[in-house]
Amino acid sequence: MARRRDGGYRPDGIDDSFTDAQPGGADPRDGASGQVAAPQIGAVGLLRFAWRQLTSMRVALMLLTLLAVAAVPGSVFPQQSQSPADVAQLIADHPTAGEWLERLGFFDVYASVWFSAVYILLFVSLVGCILPRTAAHLRALRSAPPRTPRRFARFPVVDGWTTDAASPDEIVDVAARTLRGRVPGLPRFRVVTGTEADGARTVSAERGYLRESGNLLFHMSLLGLLVSFGTGQLLEYRGQAIVTEGRGFANAVVDYDTFESGALFDDGALEPFSMTLDRFESEFRVSDAKAQDFAAYVTVRGSDGSTRQETIKVNHPLSEAGAKVYLQGNGFAPDVTVRDAAGEIAFSGPVPFLPEDDVYTSQGVIKVPDVSTGEQIGLVGYFLPTAEVSDGGARSVFPQPFNPLLVLTVYSGDLGLDDGVPQNVYRLETDGMTQAVEEDGSPVTLLVAPGETVDLPDDLGTLEFSALPRFVALDLRHDPTLVWVLVFALGALLGVSVSLFTPRRRVWVRARTDSADDGATPRTVVEVAGLARGDDSGLQGEVDALVAALPGAPAHDAPPEPPEDESEGTPPHDPTQDHPGPSTGKADR
Template identity: 60%
Template sequence: MSGYRPEGIENAFAEDGAPAPASRPSGELPALGVVGWLRWGWRQLTSMRVALLLLMLLAVAAVPGSTIPQRPQDPSKVVEFFDDNPGVAPWLDKLQMFDVYGSVWFSAIYLLLFVSLVGCILPRAKVHWIALRARPPRTPRRMGRYPAQGARVYAASYTPAQVADAAAAHLRGRGPLPRFRVEQGTETSAGARAPEGEPGPVHVVAAERGYLRETGNIVFHLALVGLLVAVGLGQALQYRGQAIVVQGRGFANSVSAYDTFSEGPWFREENLPPFTMVLDDFTSTFTDDAMPVAKDFTAFVSVTDPAGTRLETIKVNHPLTIEGAKVYLQGNGYAPRLTVKDADGNVTFAGTVPFIPEDQVYTSRGVVKVPDVVTGEQIGLVGYLLPTAQLSAQGVRSLHPDLLNPVLVLTVWTGDLGLDDGVPQNVYELETEKMTQARTADGQPVTLMLAPGTTVDLPDGLGTLTLDDIPRFVALDLRHDPALTWIAIFAFTAIGGLMLSLFTPRRRVWLRVSTRSDGDGPARTVVETAGLARTDDAGLQPEVDALLAFLDTRDPAPDDRPAEDNPTPDDSPATDDLGETR
């Protein structure tokens, strides 16, 4: 025996009367070495405790990505953050906080979680595979110590072999999938000594079920690993673009055609499916209530790809699928078509400008920037489009989202728009730091009101403004994630595995059948059965009772059954001559 025990208990014995070897000083541990430390680290990493800790850490690490602007998604927001926080932003940039999901530390957590889960699952799967092929546990000698138990006494005409066969058939059940894994045998044939007073072999049946519980657990964790892999590959290969398309116009599926575009690190522009799309028409339906509510939106588009041109429709929650990419209808509104001329009649701006709705009656705000002016004074127009305008003493407002009485209300700014500074700007906001608002002689802001087809003069001789018409626009969102199908498969697989793990009972049932005689009385067939569950299982005792009830139905001579030795379900459990509950 070793003279040292890790728990610190000294061994006072030694061989051949030699003195006991000196024990290690208290608190000193044996040296592990490099291999020992690596083995210890691997065991810690692949423990379920560390896997759960890494999963929680991954969720915490994702929080900065939702609170701090991310460079791959919105570079302009990152620039604004640097302008607003010049002291903190450089430090955050060094910590890769503006690209959280592509950072080294986030990737390290992700990979460690992946390795930890794989290290947890593979040994468990190996052990489970061996357990699936193993024999059911041997029938115990005494049944009285188990939580579920029962007994029957039959006439000798119901032989032990018949009882064992009937019990095995009941436990296996019917159908392609057995209820229990069952093994039959005789104890004497296995070399065990027959108990005193039990002539002949003792027939035993051992049955076990519930391995699907562990199977479901392993399937759940394998699906979780697959989900992590699918999400990672999907983020690496995905791309997403947003574009505003005005009625009568379209776009080609290229990176430059989108207003905003984000992609994964493994994306290549040649992966974009070649197609063009034109918005032919857009219809909207609203209720007739005092506060109208949208009922339906439909965009009618023409799609041209290598297969030809076809007409398609896009609705809310009904995207258009083009070669694996889905095109969603994210929003809609009005885009007034405006023409601005300078004092000499030269056109300095002509085109549509999307106005973004701000309420359910489509009161829409927009900005018109006119940088190309001969005088050098750039023009900015800010205001609202009212689809159904109502003038009152309190002002002007819209009553309905349809174009029943449209009016465009604008204020005028002149100066430097800041477009030449190299800093990205929000097209829906006007930077007024270097601009002056046009005012009337009494100091009030100049307000222009236009109906479709009308022209008004700009203040200070800047020229004229014409509202030609008001077409509709739609906001389209194109998304392509090749892992979405696999994510759905793994998610449903994980749910299925979890359901198996939670609701599959793990049970063991044993049955012992022997022939006994009280001496002068006739021989009888004695049945003892017991059940054991891995956890608290309210259905364990009913399982044992159902087995005994089935054996009763198979009794070839039920009238000869010793009634005094077979209590009804309402009677108290009896005790046989061995002192065991039956």
């Protein structure tokens, strides 16, 4: 021991020169408090610390959770790309809150700065973790299993015996052949045999490298999901269209009711095809009006001019031009004709009424802007497939059109279509209109059945209900990365399964000759030990199977006593600290 100048002692060979005064007479300790000044981390050290934190498991999990939380507002608030009219209405109803929500990007969540920041940070975190761990794992695969420790008593599973049935070389040969998987019942180990300085023969075996391989596969698949999702957002397109029986649409932007696409999508890349809705059929259970089946029968015309008949059902989309066409909804579109006071046809055609309940009570709006007499007409109300009229009003009792009826109220004035402000086609703006009322002040209500013609109040004209076609709401989506999303999702599931259910185990065997002092025949002393990463209930069974395959092994059920040459009272510790095996770098994420 050497004496320090402050009166204390230190072990020989330890440099404590940091306590000496710095050049120029400066003492690193504060003269007032005697505290040693902490070293400065510096800009490089700070960046290194931030990088290590970013690529750590806890930060990656936090970012993954944060990404899921950040996506929640996208399902709570209307999004500009999907429902611009709903966004405008929310801002109009809540001017202050709506303005702040718009500034913060809550109406375009997936393109907002904060969502993109979390997405990119998670991407960088995964890349920063995967690359070094992959390199460490490859080095571990090329390295040999850890050499045999000198003491076995501290391992969780040990066994030992003395036999004259086989020599150490024979014991090692059988153990190596068994651990390499040449004996049924034991999985394949990586095996290395050796000879110690005292002549003892050893076997060192390890298996479970697939655990880390599965872990890496999971992280790579998660990274692939992020890349696929981001690429899909840039290249995909999606459109919605309402099609009435006897009519159709073409795969062109102008033909969709709503259309959205990624930033890198070119509208000219749409592959031309068209579709006509021939008929729509629905089935409902008579007892409780529950839906049983929906089927849209369509005629598809491809870009090459060929035609074919197809059927679109729920969860059975139509595939065409690299896109899928889904059946999203259906309803009734009463075919009406409105004539103005001069007898001229001001409006004619089917008008979709949107269902609101299980019995298809449907709400709709008929807007008649081209009126020769000056005042525009608006009719708003309900369509009842199976109407039941009473003193309390009218209601629908079944979704099939057994007794169809239109129930409408009438407005006249300015529809506001010339203001340049987009309107919801299923909503009537009544600010510039006057509702027709009876003499007692109650609203005028028109009840119109198919084939009937009724007069509009205030000499506005007539309304004819001529036919009742059905309509379907179709959703077309093209995403070139959907297959990759499925592949990476399955890869992530496979990787996490392999990582969770593959045990990491090490097994050692030592066999040496015990020379007898009395001239008796030398005997072979055999020791076996097993170690697993974490709790592993199957380790004991695997060691027992190995022991059973070795020659001269005794049959016993009780736990074996430690070998005689082991010292008692040795405190337990991690056995791998004696001869650490190959490291995979960071802890399992």
